[in-house]
Amino acid sequence: MLKLWNTATRSLEEFKPIKKGKVGMYACGPTVYNPLTIGNLRTYIFEDVLHRALELLGYNVRHVMNVTDVGHLVGDGDMGEDKVEMAAAKAGKSAWDIAKMYEEMFVKDFTRVNIRVPSGKDRPHATDYIREQIDLVQTLEKKGFTYRTSDGIYFDTSKFAEYGKLSGQKLEEKEAGARVEVNEEKYHPADFALWKFSPEGEKRQMEWESPWGVGFPGWHVECSAMSEKLLGQPFDIHCGGVDHISVHHENEIAQSEAAFGKPLANYWLHGEFLLVDGKRMGKSEGNAYTLDDLIAKGFDPLAFRYYCLGTHYRSKLNFTWEGLEGAQNALHKLRSEARSLSVGTGTEIPSAFVEALEDDLNTPKALAAVWDTLKSGSTREEKGAMLTRMDTVLGLGLAELVGQPLDIPGDVKALAEERLIARQEKNWKRSDELREAIKSKGWIVEDTKDGYELTPEA
């Protein structure tokens, strides 16, 4: 029985899909205006593991992730500039080119850490669903949830009685906060833009006609419009990062539920942050690392994935280089274990592994089950089969290594053979020379009980 922690109820709940055997999940995707940080990546890895775990448990999963290529504003809430247009201006490129460039970058990063990237319709772009977003705003307008200011159409949060139910914060409590509100035309600080007008006399690169005037959709409305269009409402699981709980997801709920009069999603799952030096890592904090930074330091992207798997998704992960190194060492060990196994035909999965996943996606526990399996008394074939199955969830690239001894170049192999003979003749000088020769070709030779073992230099 799969149990998941539902942010909406703040409790562990048994997962029951709307349609038997099927799961519809929606994940808030990147805003394509700068490179992904490893913090962003942690959340996407969590969603990918969720997707894979659901499949292992027998569900047919539809995983939709949007690409925000318009409408995400920087700075003071609804008053700032559009992130994509701003990045474009800075780079001297068009907004469309910027969006395309950063989308290609994140797809590359996803691929490098073995995240299966949603594609086609399952990766909708906000700019391709302008019609749906306008429709949604019109529905809200008809139902009386909107009002107009000089710069756009806004959602009136005071009209939605349940506003704040996800974060457990009432409107009045938010109001008491120390935030500075710069948009004095809004009725309430929590109100948010559904449609923004293009600035007077200014031509935006991304703008569309609408019943209210030329402009562009607000950030929150895209998710509501696209999830309804692609998954229906309600759908099963909505995920994202914890920082979205109190604003973005709250706003999505308000829009969607106000417009359609039914729940948006049944389960809300949120991935915790990755911290650096015990503090939040963020694009605006200036302490953000990218996957390329890790690679530049000689790390394998999958070592980062392993690192993430070692912490429960609802716990903060304090990123350190030492921790990443430990993860990489562990991954190397797993790889060499995998190579030493044989391809088996079994479809067994250790129950401890499955139970760990069913327990709110407890990947650290699942990883422990992997190690226990490797240390167990099962045969190489059984272990090979089990590791292969478990790797469909882990995504550590172990499955393809099972039963695949390293491909050793002939010349290296010949040197190793020659060294073996030298050793038998107790010609240690020659033996050491040959070890050096092998090393110069990028391989490490190690003696074993009945011969030697060659591994590529890290």
Added chain:
RNA sequence: GGCGUGGUAGCCAAGUGGUAAGGCAGGGGUCUGCAAAACCCCUAUGCGCGGGUUCGAUUCCCGCUCACGCCUCCA
């Protein structure tokens, strides 16, 4: 001010009302020309602090403290 999360060995990190998974690092041993690997063994009487409940708490309750996050764009 409001809402929320967490403090477990050198590091990372699970977990439980009955005496602490796993990984990394470290130590000892076997082995070895050397080295490494491999294998075996060891490494928290202890789970932020103080109370309480209990036969018994790291696990439940209360208080405190520290750290972090959200409430303003950010996974």
